[in-house]
Amino acid sequence: MPHNFSAISGNAPTFTEPLPVGQLYFPDWSRYEAAMRGIWERRYYTNHGPLAQELEASLAHFLNVKHVVCVANATIGLMMAAEALVLKGKVIVPSHTFIATAQSLKWCGLQPVFCDVEPSDHQIDPQQVVGLIDEDVSAILAVNLWGGACDVASLDVLAREYDLALYFDSAQAFGCAIDGVPLASFGQAEVFSFHATKVLSAAEGGCVTTNDDDVAARLRNIRSSYGAGRPTQVVKTSNGRISEAQAAIALMSLDDYPSIQAKNKALFDVYRSNLAGIPGLRILDPANVTSSNYQYAVCELDEDAFGLSRDQLLRLLQAENVIARRYFYPGTHRCKGFDDNADADAARLPVTERLCQVGFQLPLGSRLFAESALKISTLIKCAHEQASALRPLIAREY
Ligand SMILES: Cc1ncc(COP(=O)(O)O)c(C=O)c1O
Structure with a gap:
């Protein structure tokens, strides 16, 4: 037995x-x-209460952006952003992202046009974006993945040249900065998630950020069925409000952000230095940012060089209570509702297709300590060293 x-x-x-x-x-x-x-004593649960207002002001300061519109979750934030930007027709979006990115377009009656990502950093490939633009495309919805950023500058040039809206799903990028400028004020809007798995947590929550007064006014009217902000005509309204309880958690999380970020970075560094040199294994550095939240340890596994498939390694780790997960699987273009042209899309998305087979995330967060990250790294190293003995013992697929 190994x-x-x-x-x-x-x-x-x-x-x-x-x-x-x-x-x-x-x-x-x-x-x-x-x-x-405090909430109990004030007898005030929701409807843009004092904590929600404090959170929006604190976030605007932290992110150095004019408007922060806090919402119930990032998915509704993405839907509200598409409405507030008055988009039509098609929107170019990566397939290699959480399903909510493309789902937000579907809810708004928009058609996603899937774009591939860069093999080096998994971010949307601006070269391919150009080839996908036609007269029906009204916007690019780019994603800032893995505590890093996409090539925001190139996308900005493209959006201006072709007169397209540009907005970002920055659900994973809270606290990140490009050349010292915090993500939040790029494009026409950015959307952040404060889900429990994210670095800034409201348990459930999120925000849309923008420097555009009109977009902000529309967002506020959409969010609360005209209930907040300068009255502006909008076609659809919703209930995207954040509650006082969510805002309270987010405020504590924001206070603690520097120590959470530092702990994440320390854990990431343990993985990075201890996984280095294992044949077939690659851990990704956060891309294109001068500061990262380091909330993810994202890896790729080359089966031939490592000796086990990605799924075999994950099975092995999960049995040891290391709940490493494949991300994103399957690609959005293969999910129900988006798979009408799956084969044609797949031919255009070779990197996305490959990442579905080889990408995964290791645990990282409040439940993890440096000794555990070291132990997990050692397990992975041993999995490679003992691959031929282990291989027959583990099923190939989930
Ligand atoms: C890239 C991306 N977009 C959107 C979302 C959706 O965020 P929420 O759960 O706050 O709706 C997530 C959350 O995992 C995400 O990672």
Whole structure:
């Protein structure tokens, strides 16, 4: 029996508790209790309350952007952004992203046109964007992935040249900056997620940021069915409000952001230095940013060089309670509702297709400590060294 992998032979796993992918911020109970007590005493749950207002002001300051419109989650933020930008027809979007990016377009009656990503950093490929532009395209919805950024400058040039709206799904990029400029004021709008797995957490939540007064006014009217901000005619309204309880958690998380970011970076560095040199394994540095939130440890696995497939490695790790996950799987162009032209799309999306087979994330977040990241790295190294003995013991696919 190969060493190090106790679970595979029916023994207790290496880690007693599952180590998930995701940040999972929990403030001290006393701080949480005090924040909830304040809401209780004010008798004010929602509708742009004092904590929601404080959060918007604090975020505008932190992100150095004129308008921050906090929302119930990033998915509704993306839908509101598409409406506020008055988009029509088709929107160019990467397939290699969380399903919500393209779903937001579907909810707004827009047609996604899937674009491939760069093999080096998984960010949208501006070269391919150019080839996809036609008279029906009204916008580019780019994604800032993995605590990094796409090639924002090239996309900006393209959007101006072809008179397209440009906005960003920055759900994964809170706290990141390009040449010292925080993500939040690029393009016409950016959308951030404050989901529990993200570096800034409201448990559920998010925000749309913009420097454009008219876009902000439309967003505020859409968010609250005309209930907040300068009245502006909009075609659709919704309920995208953030509650006081969500805002309270986000404010604590924002206070703690510097220490959370530092811890993430330290964990990332443990992975980076201990996974270096393992044949077939690559961990991605956050792309194109001068500061990152380091909320993800994203890897690629080359089966031939490593000795096991990505899925075999994940099975092995998951049995040891290391809940590493494939991301994103399948590509959006292969998901129900988007797969009418899956084969034709796939031919244009070779990098996305490959990443579906080789990409995965390692745990990183509040439940993880440096010793665990070191132990996980050692497990991966042993998986490579003992691959031929392990291979027959693990199913190839999920
Ligand atoms: C790239 C991307 N877009 C959108 C979302 C959706 O965010 P939310 O869960 O806040 O709706 C996520 C969340 O995982 C994401 O990673």
